[in-house]
Amino acid sequence: MAKITINHDKCEGADCAECIDVCPMEILILDGDKVVVQNKEDCSLCEVCMDVCPNEAVEVEDDD
Secondary structure, three states, X not given: OEXXXXXXXXXXXXXXXXXXXXXXXXXXXXXXXXXXXXXXXXXXXXXXXXXXXXXXXXXXXXXX
């Protein structure tokens, strides 16, 4: 299973939300103005969210 970490000190949340737009598995969602993780067991570990984040606020690791 994936371990997905959002560094909210770096994340611009709703002002950016690039990671949400590119996630093919819809793992990242907005909760108010914050990006949060849902259904992390569905993560395919593609790391597109990490690649697109301008602030390097998203980290994806294989937790197995």
